[in-house]
Amino acid sequence: MSPEQRRRLLEQLPPDRRKRVEDRLERYNRLTPQERERLREQLERFRDLPPERQQAARQLFRRFNSLPEDRRLLLQEEFRLLRELDGSQRRARLDSQELRNRYSPAEQQILRDYSELLEPPE
Numbered sequence: 001m002s003p004e005q006r007r008r009l010l011e012q013l014p015p016d017r018r019k020r021v022e023d024r025l026e027r028y029n030r031l032t033p034q035e036r037e038r039l040r041e042q043l044e045r046f047r048d049l050p051p052e053r054q055q056a057a058r059q060l061f062r063r064f065n066s067l068p069e070d071r072r073l074l075l076q077e078e079f080r081l082l083r084e085l086d087g088s089q090r091r092a093r094l095d096s097q098e099l100r101n102r103y104s105p106a107e108q109q110i111l112r113d114y115s116e117l118l119e120p121p122e
Contacts, residue, residue, distance in 0.1 A: 006025075010022065049117075056113070056116075056117065057117055060113050060114060060117065063110055063113075071107065074102070074103075078099075078111055079111075079114060081093070082115055083118065087119060094111060094112055099111070
């Protein structure tokens with residue numbers, strides 16, 4: 001989108017929504033090329049999901065975003081770890097005492113739901 005198109009689109013938004021979009025654009029522009037590529041790949045994977053799994057991902061993201069920032073940062077680290085594991089390793093990690101000790105039941109459920117999204121549909 002050209003800068004002029006972006007400007008016109010932003011002008012049409014209510015002020016609070018416009019501010020959120022501008023903040024997100026600014027964060028995106030600060031990403032490294034590798035981070036942008038990873039984000040693009042994640043978006044492609046999301047678009048490839050069936051509608052019901054997309055909806056589950058949106059709900060999961062809302063639950064994740066409702067957590068305090070310090071807990072979100074911890075879960076992000078765990079997400080990265082879980083992504084690197086194969087299915088059986090991921091299930092073992094989710095069933096581990098370490099995970100139960102480190103995360104609340106609600107956070108554990110977010111991690112389990114995230115893990116389900118990583119599994120290919122049957």
